[in-house]
Amino acid sequence: MKVTANYSAGRLTIHLSGELDHHSAREGLGEIDQLLDEYMPRDAVLDMSGLTFMDSAGLALILKTERRMRRSGGRAAIANPARQPSRVLEASGIERKIPVIGGSRT
Amino acid sequence: MTADNYIKLDFPSRSVNEGFARAAAAAFAAQLDPTMEELGDIKTAVSEAVTNCIVHAYPDTLGKITMRLRIIGGDTLEISVKDTGRGIEDVAQAREPLFTTGGEERSGMGFTIMESFMDKLTVRSKPGRGTTVTMRRTIERRPRR
Numbered sequence: 001m002k003v004t005a006n007y008s009a010g011r012l013t014i015h016l017s018g019e020l021d022h023h024s025a026r027e028g029l030g031e032i033d034q035l036l037d038e039y040m041p042r043d044a045v046l047d048m049s050g051l052t053f054m055d056s057a058g059l060a061l062i063l064k065t066e067r068r069m070r071r072s073g074g075r076a077a078i079a080n081p082a083r084q085p086s087r088v089l090e091a092s093g094i095e096r097k098i099p100v101i102g103g104s105r106t
Numbered sequence: 107m108t109a110d111n112y113i114k115l116d117f118p119s120r121s122v123n124e125g126f127a128r129a130a131a132a133a134f135a136a137q138l139d140p141t142m143e144e145l146g147d148i149k150t151a152v153s154e155a156v157t158n159c160i161v162h163a164y165p166d167t168l169g170k171i172t173m174r175l176r177i178i179g180g181d182t183l184e185i186s187v188k189d190t191g192r193g194i195e196d197v198a199q200a201r202e203p204l205f206t207t208g209g210e211e212r213s214g215m216g217f218t219i220m221e222s223f224m225d226k227l228t229v230r231s232k233p234g235r236g237t238t239v240t241m242r243r244t245i246e247r248r249p250r251r
């Protein structure tokens with residue numbers, strides 16, 4: 001998985017691309033933590049449009065990011081998940097905890 | 107009629123093999139002419155089962171994982187993932203949504219995802235002996251274009 005970001009007006013958009021599984025999640029989480037330390041955004045958006053695969057390791061990464069944002073008084077959201085990641089998000093019911101914007105839904 | 111077919115793969119519990127196992131399962135499943143969505147479901151379920159062996163069955167050692175794939179009745183894929191690791195004390199509890207012994211890096215949603223993406227999931231486990239997860243998914247035949 002690759003992690004890149006842009007920052008504008010309090011919002012950090014974190015672009016995830018490639019495959020997000022247990023193998024790639026630890027490094028990905030470290031990179032996200034570093035980006036949040038550096039920018040201290042009010043809003044963090046996990047843009048999943050480049051993610052070709054995600055399993056439950058992605059859910060843990062999302063929940064950890066959401067918790068961290070909430071503790072610092074900010075918010076997190078997910079944007080543009082493709083079909084396969086969307087099905088994992090739907091099966092988990094995670095949408096009750098974090099908004100999902102755009103993407104491929106049923 | 108698709109003739110019944112099978113493969114068996116043995117590999118060590120290295121996390122780099124998570125991606126290999128789901129790619130191998132998708133390549134084997136391709137003979138059933140699945141949709142992209144069905145392929146995605148199969149890859150996801152395999153990823154969950156194999157990751158569980160790597161994370162939970164062999165927490166501090168490398169052990170052997172055996173993945174078997176089999177076509178039954180021309181339209182059903184059976185996947186079994188076996189380890190000889192730590193085993194599960196209480197399988198019913200382990201299968202509950204959000205139950206995890208893994209802390210913050212786990213979601214406790216692995217079995218829930220396997221269950222919702224496959225038609226059938228069975229888990230056999232013995233503490234200290236290991237775990238075998240068997241899943242089935244029927245791929246509907248589609249008219250050939």
Ligand SMILES: Nc1ncnc2c1ncn2[C@@H]1O[C@H](COP(=O)(O)OP(=O)(O)O)[C@@H](O)[C@H]1O
Nearest residue numbers: 158162163200206207212213214215216217237
């Ligand atoms: N192959 C296995 N060997 C030993 N324990 C397992 C195995 N698979 C699952 N478990 C146990 O079942 C629990 C639930 O698994 P799962 O639903 O995949 O959630 P997670 O992997 O996020 O913990 C795990 O936390 C672990 O205690």
Ligand SMILES: [Mg+2]
Nearest residue numbers: 154158216217
């Ligand atoms: Mg799991």
